Amino acid sequence: KLYQRKMNKAEILSFFTILRDDNPNPTTELIYSTPFELLVAVLLSAQATDKGVNKATVPMFKVANTPEAIAALGVDGIKSYIKTIGLFNTKAENLYKTCQILVEKFDSVIPENRADLESLPGVGRKTANVVVSNAFGVPALAVDTHVERVAKRLGMSRWKDSPLEVEKKLMRWTPKERWTDTHQQMIFFGRYHCKAQNPNCPECPVLDLCREGKKRMKSTHRS
Numbered sequence: 498k499l500y501q502r503k504m505n506k507a508e509i510l511s512f513f514t515i516l517r518d519d520n521p522n523p524t525t526e527l528i529y530s531t532p533f534e535l536l537v538a539v540l541l542s543a544q545a546t547d548k549g550v551n552k553a554t555v556p557m558f559k560v561a562n563t564p565e566a567i568a569a570l571g572v573d574g575i576k577s578y579i580k581t582i583g584l585f586n587t588k589a590e591n592l593y594k595t596c597q598i599l600v601e602k603f604d605s606v607i608p609e610n611r612a613d614l615e616s617l618p619g620v621g622r623k624t625a626n627v628v629v630s631n632a633f634g635v636p637a638l639a640v641d642t643h644v645e646r647v648a649k650r651l652g653m654s655r656w657k658d659s660p661l662e663v664e665k666k667l668m669r670w671t672p673k674e675r676w677t678d679t680h681q682q683m684i685f686f687g688r689y690h691c692k693a694q695n696p697n698c699p700e701c702p703v704l705d706l707c708r709e710g711k712k713r714m715k716s717t718h719r720s
Contacts, residue, residue: 502708503653504651504653504706506670509653511703512651512672512681512706513671513679515702515703516686516702517678517680517684518678519686520681520682520685520686522680523629523681524681525547525631527539527551527554528554530558532628532632532633533563533599533605534554534558535627535632536595536620536628536632537554537567537592538550538620540552540588540591540592540595540620540624541554541582541592543588544584545582549581549582549588550582553579553581554579555577556578563605564597564599564600564605565596565605567592567596567599568596571593572589572590574592575593578590579592587619588619590618592619594618594619594691595618595619595620598618599615599618607632609629609633610633611629611637614628614629621701622661622664623641623660624639626638626664626680627639629644630676630677630680634678637677637680638664638667638676638679639664640663640664640667640680641684641687642687642693643661643686643687644667644684644685644687645663646693647686647691648663648666648667648683649663651709652708653670654666654667667683679710696710698713698714699712
């Protein structure tokens with residue numbers, strides 16, 4: 498990682514075009530039916546798979562899918578539903594406190610702006626971006642681990658860049674109206690092609706644009 502080839506403008510635009518053609522109507526794999534359910538699912542998704550989150554939230558939402566109802570479960574009640582998810586103890590505490598604040602401060606209405614969302618326990622910029630973009634149609638480009646990895650591996654961002662720096666660079670390269678789709682397309686690409694371990698380089702649709710992928714393929718052929 499000492500040397501990193503930067504993608505040029507033409508390559509970056511080509512990358513986004515390929516992702517758009519490969520996945521023209523991307524959607525989140527999290528199961529939700531209200532902005533609150535989406536907030537809960539994304540809050541629980543850190544260091545967890547969407548499939549794992551869905552297995553926990555679908556049963557919970559059948560019993561409690563409002564801030565009042567989940568707060569009424571208490572921390573231990575929440576834990577009983579989400580104990581299969583990583584960091585469930587901390588997430589249960591944060592979700593309980595978040596539901597209390599939503600009831601007391603926001604009349605159980607999910608805020609539509611990033612600042613108010615980020616004031617909630619366990620809600621960072623990525624979670625807030627996902628909620629405002631998917632629930633309220635506000636243009637936002639959330640950077641999770643998949644998006645960050647893809648941007649850095651291909652050379653759209655530097656290895657040392659923070660998630661916020663990655664977000665700003667990606668937003669410069671994509672039209673505002675495409676920020677939400679770009680986020681989803683990069684997640685899918687990172688989840689199913691450009692994986693952290695054992696990336697699927699032989700079937701990668703953007704291999705020609707990826708220096709690291711080409712090096713990996715050459716080393717595979719030599720071995």
